[in-house]
Amino acid sequence: xxxxxxxxxxxxxxxxxxxxxxxxxxxxxxxxxxxxxxxxxxxxxxxxxxxxxxxxxxxxxxxxxxxxxxxxxxxxxxxxxxxxxxxxxxxxxxxxxxxxxxxxxxxxxxxxxxxxxxxxxxxxxxxxxxxxxxxxxxxxxxxxxxxxxxxxxxxxxxxxxxxxxxxxxxxxxxxxxxxxxxxxxxxxxxxxxxxxxxxxxxxxxxxxxxxxxxxxxxxxxxxxxxxxxxxxxxxxxxxxxxxxxxxxxxxxxxxxxxxxxxxxxxxxxxxxxxxxxxxxxxxxxxxxxxxxxx
Amino acid sequence: xxxxxxxxxxxxxxxxxxxxxxxxxxxxxxxxxxxxxxxxxxxxxxxxxxxxxxxxxxxxxxxxxxxxxxxxxxxxxxxxxxxxxxxxxxxxxxxxxxxxxxxxxxxxxxxxxxxxxxxxxxxxxxxxxxxxxxxxxxxxxxxxxxxxxxxxxxxxxxxxxxxxxxxxxxxxxxxxxxxxxxxxxxxxxxxxxxxxxxxxxxxxxxxxxxxxxxxxxxxxxxxxxxxxxxxxxxxxxxxxxxxxxxxxxxxxxxxxxxxxxxxxxxxxxxxxxxxxxxxxxx
Numbered sequence: 337x338x339x340x341x342x343x344x345x346x347x348x349x350x351x352x353x354x355x356x357x358x359x360x361x362x363x364x365x366x367x368x369x370x371x372x373x374x375x376x377x378x379x380x381x382x383x384x385x386x387x388x389x390x391x392x393x394x395x396x397x398x399x400x401x402x403x404x405x406x407x408x409x410x411x412x413x414x415x416x417x418x419x420x421x422x423x424x425x426x427x428x429x430x431x432x433x434x435x436x437x438x439x440x441x442x443x444x445x446x447x448x449x450x451x452x453x454x455x456x457x458x459x460x461x462x463x464x465x466x467x468x469x470x471x472x473x474x475x476x477x478x479x480x481x482x483x484x485x486x487x488x489x490x491x492x493x494x495x496x497x498x499x500x501x502x503x504x505x506x507x508x509x510x511x512x513x514x515x516x517x518x519x520x521x522x523x524x525x526x527x528x529x530x531x532x533x534x535x536x537x538x539x540x541x542x543x544x545x546x547x548x549x550x551x552x553x554x555x556x557x558x559x560x561x562x563x564x565x566x567x568x569x570x571x572x573x574x575x576x577x578x579x580x581x582x583x584x585x586x587x588x589x590x591x592x593x594x595x596x597x598x599x600x601x602x603x604x605x606x607x608x609x610x611x612x613x614x615x616x617x618x619x620x621x622x623x624x625x626x627x628x629x630x
Numbered sequence: 631x632x633x634x635x636x637x638x639x640x641x642x643x644x645x646x647x648x649x650x651x652x653x654x655x656x657x658x659x660x661x662x663x664x665x666x667x668x669x670x671x672x673x674x675x676x677x678x679x680x681x682x683x684x685x686x687x688x689x690x691x692x693x694x695x696x697x698x699x700x701x702x703x704x705x706x707x708x709x710x711x712x713x714x715x716x717x718x719x720x721x722x723x724x725x726x727x728x729x730x731x732x733x734x735x736x737x738x739x740x741x742x743x744x745x746x747x748x749x750x751x752x753x754x755x756x757x758x759x760x761x762x763x764x765x766x767x768x769x770x771x772x773x774x775x776x777x778x779x780x781x782x783x784x785x786x787x788x789x790x791x792x793x794x795x796x797x798x799x800x801x802x803x804x805x806x807x808x809x810x811x812x813x814x815x816x817x818x819x820x821x822x823x824x825x826x827x828x829x830x831x832x833x834x835x836x837x838x839x840x841x842x843x844x845x846x847x848x849x850x851x852x853x854x855x856x857x858x859x860x861x862x863x864x865x866x867x868x869x870x871x872x873x874x875x876x877x878x879x880x881x882x883x884x885x886x887x888x889x890x891x892x893x894x895x896x897x898x899x900x901x902x903x904x905x906x907x908x909x910x911x912x
Contacts, residue, residue, distance in 0.1 A: 378723065378724060380720070381719070381721075381723045382724060383720075384716050384717050384781075385720040385781040385782060386717075386780055387724065387782055387785060392782075398775075398776045398777075399772075402775060402776060435678070438673075438674040439674075439678065441670060441674055442671060442674040442675060445667065478888070481851070481887075481888055481891055482884060482888070486858075486865075489858065489868075493691075493872065494689075495684065495688035495692075496684070498678075499678040500678060500680055503680075572765060576771075576858070587859075590768075590771045591771075606760055606764065610759075
């Protein structure tokens with residue numbers, strides 16, 4: 337069977353190819369320019385960050401051997417050969433871990449309650465007035481842009497060392513983060529029920545309670561659970577600045593070179609984070625079946 | 631106007647038992663859950679040494695601190711702070727870029743449509759998961775042990791912790807890519823590397839670029855906090871000023887961070903839209 341691919345005459349082809357080459361060349365030039373600018377920025381950044389490749393090469397062995405060291409017991413054996421020795425402080429660590437989870441739980445719940453109280457004022461469709469909205473939005477933005485650990489540093493000075501500072505720092509950060517997400521859910525809610533309730537002469541509060549809340553509560557719970565997951569990680573480092581939880585033990589172990597303790601605490605943290613991730617994922621699946629995991 | 635007829639409640643009850651007489655388990659589920667949540671909350675308050683007196687004294691302390699913070703004033707250290715801010719931005723940019731470079735080949739190994747075998751994919755994924763399970767601050771502490779105090783440790787910390795996150799995100803982007811281009815390349819006689827280079831990469835690169843930009847943005851925040859443990863940048867200055875109770879400088883530094891983050895947000899969202907059009911990222 338004979339098929340013929342029709343080929344354009346050379347002259348026509350030449351103009352087409354020319355146009356093609358030109359457009360490709362322009363694209364390539366743009367890409368090359370962007371790459372050059374990016375590389376220049378990287379170079380400047382490398383100077384700014386005092387990057388010293390020689391240090392890295394000299395000490396990179398240390399990084400690898402660090403993991404070798406934290407996986408070795410004092411007796412010289414590998415950690416997994418002697419679990420009781422590796423996890424010698426498990427009672428203390430479990431208690432601290434419990435404290436960490438409690439910090440994130442109390443912080444998340446407090447933050448969620450505040451976010452819940454504020455979000456109707458921050459959402460465009462339910463806010464009583466533009467001024468209230470502006471002020472609340474800036475407030476939430478501030479609360480979520482300043483890192484939680486900075487709040488913790490300040491609260492440790494105001495409230496004293498201990499888990500209370502950690503809880504409050506997490507609560508403030510959570511208020512900011514959840515307030516924004518909650519307000520976005522409210523903005524996506526259907527406004528017809530609100531009109532229905534308002535037409536019966538109800539107050540603003542009743543409108544929120546009976547028209548908006550039933551639509552949004554599932555989304556709220558889902559985001560709050562997600563935040564709890566994130567806050568467990570956050571709470572595990574709050575101890576670095578003295579704000580309670582397992583971070584305190586970890587930072588002591590790292591700074592004082594208790595190598596096998598470092599790996600033991602890290603393993604407990606990672607396992608806990610896994611368990612919390614999986615169980616909140618399961619819980620969210622149970623509660624709000626159709627929503628997919630992030 | 632005629633009145634609506636009075637509803638006959640008894641009849642309605644008989645007609646819709648599902649609405650009026652829900653089983654006890656369904657009616658009690660919500661209050662029980664709320665009671666449990668409040669119970670744990672109260673236990674937490676007690677266990678974590680919350681007390682009203684502590685709260686009130688702390689609040690008044692906090693009020694004092696806030697008063698002392700106004701007006702924000704850097705004193706004579708403004709150039710130093712600008713330099714520290716530059717250091718922070720450098721840490722974020724460099725750490726994220728390096729992480730992306732290292733994560734790209736690994737993410738190919740973790741993507742189902744590139745490596746169909748579970749044998750390689752599973753350990754790679756668990757490896758990435760465990761890296762992500764460790765916070766950036768912890769990585770910073772580890773790297774400080776290795777390369778010493780300073781911003782270089784910060785770059786390496788951000789690099790390692792983002793490596794885990796990027797590996798996961800990139801592999802998801804690759805898995806979401808269209809098969810047809812890859813099949814087209816194979817049909818015209820390309821080998822496995824050609825398939826990746828001409829079939830997959832053109833599809834996933836814009837997505838990846840968007841994610842990298844987004845991470846540079848969020849890493850500006852992380853880079854400010856890793857300074858607190860000694861890994862350079864503006865966080866180091868902030869932690870020092872908090873420790874010596876120079877509140878005016880503290881508020882100035884916080885203000886600087888807020889403005890820098892807002893500026894980076896603005897630039898990177900512009901760039902992101904330029905790269906990927908109006909498609910949403912992450």
